[in-house]
Amino acid sequence: AQSVTQLGSHVSVSEGALVLLRCNYSSSVPPYLFWYVQYPNQGLQLLLKYTSAATLVKGINGFEAEFKKSETSFHLTKPSAHMSDAAEYFCAVTNFGNEKLTFGTGTRLTIIP
């Protein structure tokens, strides 16, 4: 069984400040991990993914995430928030040979001008 926990259903940061969205996973086998972003009234689009190569993964729009096995975490960061980053962010987990993704409950990011 696998699961994802996203701490904080709502996160607010000031424009220009660090963005940190937390994701912890549970998996009995090595995981593949994903971050997706959903803008209002749109579908999800992939930000970045970890599939057992480099533990620091860079994605689109200046986001990155670090896989930490000892902490079972895959937190998403961006050094400087932009107004256009306001969206909902989902962490997801799967593993090799598994055709299904398990999603977290999402974190809504608000950017304060």
Place this chain on the structure above:
Amino acid sequence: NAGVTQTPKFRVLKTGQSMTLLCAQDMNHEYMYWYRQDPGMGLRLIHYSVGEGTTAKGEVPDGYNVSRLKKQNFLLGLESAAPSQTSVYFCASNLGLPYNEQFFGPGIRLTVL
């Protein structure tokens, strides 16, 4: 490429009515998925398909049926709609293992009165 498209965009049903939601993809993907998104619950998998002519149950399959008669199409049916099925429905597809990244459609907003 249109990617993943979903029809219709919005729909209001009365309790007990039936309808079919259509998902189409033009990327020659093997795997297709139907999710529902409800506030605070993330995305939950309803049904999925790993190839033409195959279907499988996800996390919340009750009250829904699916068919994958053609590789590019995945239909989700509600035989007798209930208010609990009010949700936003997303379709996704991917190439199949080991390509785990899923590509999402824009969603269908369904209200059951």
